[in-house]
Amino acid sequence: MTKNTPYPHMLAPLHLKSFALKNRIIMGAMHTRLEQMPDGSARLAAFYAERARGGVGLIITGGHAPNEAGQLEPNGPILSDVSQLEDHEIVTKAVHKAGGRIALQILHAGRYGATLDIVAPCALRAPISPLTPRALETDEVEQTIKHFANCALLAQKAGYDGVEIMGSEGYLINQFTALRTNKRKDAWGGSTDNRQRFPVEIVKAIRAATGENFALIYRLSALELVPDGATGEEVITLAKKIEQAGADIISTGIGWHEARIPTIAYMVPRGAWSFAARRIKQAVSIPVVGANRLNTPETVEELLADESCDLAYLARPLLADPDFVNKAALHQRDEINVCIACNQACLDFIFKGRAATCLVNPRAGFEDELQIVPTKNPKRIAVIGGGAAGMAAASIAGARGHHVTLYETGDRLGGQLLLARNVPGKQEFDELLRYFNKQLAKGNVDVKTGVAVDAAWLQKQGFDELIIATGVTPRRIEIEGIEHSSLVPYPQILSGEKQAGERVAIIGAGGIGFDVADFLSSTTEDNEKPIDSFFKEWGVDTGLQSAGGLRTGSPTASPRHITLLQRTPGKAGRSLGFTTGWALMRGLKQRGVQILTGVEYKKIDNEGLHITLNGKKMTLPVDTLIICAGQQSVTTLHEDLQALGLSPHIIGGAAKASELDALRAISQGYRLALKL
Ligand code: NAP
Ligand code: SF4
Numbered sequence: 049m050t051k052n053t054p055y056p057h058m059l060a061p062l063h064l065k066s067f068a069l070k071n072r073i074i075m076g077a078m079h080t081r082l083e084q085m086p087d088g089s090a091r092l093a094a095f096y097a098e099r100a101r102g103g104v105g106l107i108i109t110g111g112h113a114p115n116e117a118g119q120l121e122p123n124g125p126i127l128s129d130v131s132q133l134e135d136h137e138i139v140t141k142a143v144h145k146a147g148g149r150i151a152l153q154i155l156h157a158g159r160y161g162a163t164l165d166i167v168a169p170c171a172l173r174a175p176i177s178p179l180t181p182r183a184l185e186t187d188e189v190e191q192t193i194k195h196f197a198n199c200a201l202l203a204q205k206a207g208y209d210g211v212e213i214m215g216s217e218g219y220l221i222n223q224f225t226a227l228r229t230n231k232r233k234d235a236w237g238g239s240t241d242n243r244q245r246f247p248v249e250i251v252k253a254i255r256a257a258t259g260e261n262f263a264l265i266y267r268l269s270a271l272e273l274v275p276d277g278a279t280g281e282e283v284i285t286l287a288k289k290i291e292q293a294g295a296d297i298i299s300t301g302i303g304w305h306e307a308r309i310p311t312i313a314y315m316v317p318r319g320a321w322s323f324a325a326r327r328i329k330q331a332v333s334i335p336v337v338g339a340n341r342l343n344t345p346e347t348v349e350e351l352l353a354d355e356s357c358d359l360a361y362l363a364r365p366l367l368a369d370p371d372f373v374n375k376a377a378l379h380q381r382d383e384i385n386v387c388i389a390c391n392q393a394c395l396d397f398i399f400k401g402r403a404a405t406c407l408v409n410p411r412a413g414f415e416d417e418l419q420i421v422p423t424k425n426p427k428r429i430a431v432i433g434g435g436a437a438g439m440a441a442a443s444i445a446g447a448r449g450h451h452v453t454l455y456e457t458g459d460r461l462g463g464q465l466l467l468a469r470n471v472p473g474k475q476e477f478d479e480l481l482r483y484f485n486k487q488l489a490k491g492n493v494d495v496k497t498g499v500a501v502d503a504a505w506l507q508k509q510g511f512d513e514l515i516i517a518t519g520v521t522p523r524r525i526e527i528e529g530i531e532h533s534s535l536v537p538y539p540q541i542l543s544g545e546k547q548a549g550e551r552v553a554i555i556g557a558g559g560i561g562f563d564v565a566d567f568l569s570s571t572t573e574d575n576e577k578p579i580d581s582f583f584k585e586w587g588v589d590t591g592l593q594s595a596g597g598l599r600t601g602s603p604t605a606s607p608r609h610i611t612l613l614q615r616t617p618g619k620a621g622r623s624l625g626f627t628t629g630w631a632l633m634r635g636l637k638q639r640g641v642q643i644l645t646g647v648e649y650k651k652i653d654n655e656g657l658h659i660t661l662n663g664k665k666m667t668l669p670v671d672t673l674i675i676c677a678g679q680q681s682v683t684t685l686h687e688d689l690q691a692l693g694l695s696p697h698i699i700g701g702a703a704k705a706s707e708l709d710a711l712r713a714i715s716q717g718y719r720l721a722l723k724l
Contacts, residue, residue, distance in 0.1 A: 211263070280593060322357065440714040585602070700717065
């Protein structure tokens with residue numbers, strides 16, 4: 049390593065008993081659902097091999113159950129029999145051929161499973177599951193330990209370089225270690241020692257089965273964030289026992305799935321959980337892996353340099369950019385496609401039963417299908433509209449060697465992303481804007497901002513292809529008094545062009561309505577770091593004195609009285625992301641934002657917003673009324689071009705306003721540009 053090595057801690061090798069890791073980045077386990085697809089092994093092999101070529105030190109697969117009772121769902125990933133080895137060998141061979149290392153994660157879902165016969169230490173239903181598990185008999189506990197060892201042995205036969213035992217996030221092992229879920233009266237429950245016996249015996253059994261020359265990683269629950277979860281002292285006791293039992297590495301997990309504190313979503317500050325890894329690192333002598341919201345090389349480098357951990361666990365950031373490590377090593381930080389922690393195309397897709405991909409990288413999971421192949425027939429292409437869809441289309445077309453001009457009427461590229469970046473936690477969109485700008489420059493795209501083009505002019509230019517990405521405009525709604533002076537369009541609020549008063553009503557509780565409520569209700573006290581205000585708001589005991597690391601949260605109340613309204617009766621927030629919406633809504637509730645559903649809007653005047661709620665007339669006194677009632681496509685240019693007999697492509701919000709979101713916009717732009 050030379051003096052000029054960027055990120056020297058992150059790029060330093062690490063020697064294990066069985067092999068050397070070429071750097072400190074571990075691709076963390078992530079269930080992709082490719083495992084369950086008919087062509088899953090081939091797609092997984094391509095997916096992991098691309099990340100191995102991208103320079104990652106070690107890859108950990110998504111969780112595989114050691115027996116049927118441990119499966120996450122019927123047909124979920126499992127490794128319990130030699131007949132399953134062939135599929136795994138396709139993956140391990142591909143990764144090794146690409147110069148990488150790969151370990152299999154063994155995950156027993158316990159009461160988080162969704163199969164017919166789910167088991168746990170006790171028959172206690174998880175608050176996030178409709179299913180009550182059956183309590184394991186004592187001999188079944190012993191049998192399950194053998195199944196873990198058998199799974200590890202099979203993994204070794206399949207060519208994996210090691211295994212990771214999933215002991216965190218609230219799965220079976222965690223259900224044994226925590227008082228919350230373990231009320232057993234036999235040798236596997238009661239005292240801390242008894243509750244921790246299950247993971248210790250698993251580690252010993254795997255080590256005995258696989259020998260010394262096989263990496264054994266234990267994912268330890270460093271901070272549980274649930275009532276009656278482990279205390280700080282119990283966490284350290286277990287870490288020491290795991291080391292003694294023969295683990296090579298301790299990776300850290302934060303929060304059970306049933307925890308009501310966000311741990312990886314965009315509102316969690318980068319590197320927030322390093323304190324939990326540091327406590328473990330100080331107590332053991334084997335390497336410790338830090339995890340969650342580590343999405344840039346500088347965040348990782350900082351944690352390694354201050355000795356919070358020895359390695360970093362990155363899962364989503366390697367979906368976003370398989371070449372994360374190589375780019376960092378080659379001084380190309382500005383080319384890294386950074387994960388923005390939106391969860392939209394990875395976790396939210398998985399919960400919807402779809403294979404994981406990535407909002408900022410539509411190629412994730414489609415490595416073989418979506419190849420950026422140089423064109424043999426360079427065309428002159430005009431892209432009109434510099435939002436997410438237009439930037440994606442222009443940059444990929446440019447990368448393929450087309451001659452692309454991108455026209456944007458605003459003075460900057462970004463469209464809706466320029467507004468979204470102002471929402472708390474969504475500053476991560478700046479990374480996406482930086483990435484696109486860099487890719488446009490690399491693809492020699494001629495970017496013209498502050499330029500409005502019309503159909504006749506475009507026709508005269510004789511472009512070979514026209515791509516319309518003119519986006520959306522806020523939907524106008526009809527209510528008596530809609531021209532009242534209290535009314536401010538949401539773009540002017542999010543851009544900071546106009547300030548809201550003390551009493552605010554927001555019409556429309558879709559994604560944008562919630563974001564505007566979040567924007568207007570969030571404050572940080574003077575001199576308080578965002579990370580401290582996050583812990584304070586959500587009630588995280590960073591000293592880990594209390595069980596689960598919980599304390600009473602003390603969120604800063606909203607500086608404004610905010611009411612968010614929708615006409616549809618019932619629960620608000622149904623359109624929000626599955627894995628982020630609950631946290632957004634909880635945050636608003638904690639700050640005192642009021643949500644009214646089943647509302648009928650009557651009129652707006654100097655007294656405020658007049659509504660009917662459950663048949664009762666009422667008036668909300670407001671200083672500022674913000675309309676977030678959805679969007680309409682801007683299609684004039686498209687129609688004008690068609691009227692001239694041209695056949696332009698149309699993508700993003702201009703094609704379908706109801707699904708104006710960056711996920712669809714980027715994917716459409718990307719895929720279209722691959723076909724031209
Ligand atoms: P949206 O999600 O469609 O929400 C529009 C809201 O306006 C709805 O709550 C609707 O509720 C209300 N509305 C519709 N027509 C109305 C009318 N004529 N009068 C009064 N109210 C009306 O649209 P959006 O908020 O603009 O979001 C657009 C897209 O961006 C969505 O795909 C969204 O998922 C995405 N996005 C998501 C997030 C996030 O998940 N955090 C953030 C930003 C954007 P009622 O009809 O019940 O009144
Ligand atoms: Fe990250 Fe969002 Fe991509 Fe998931 S979809 S990997 S959270 S950028």
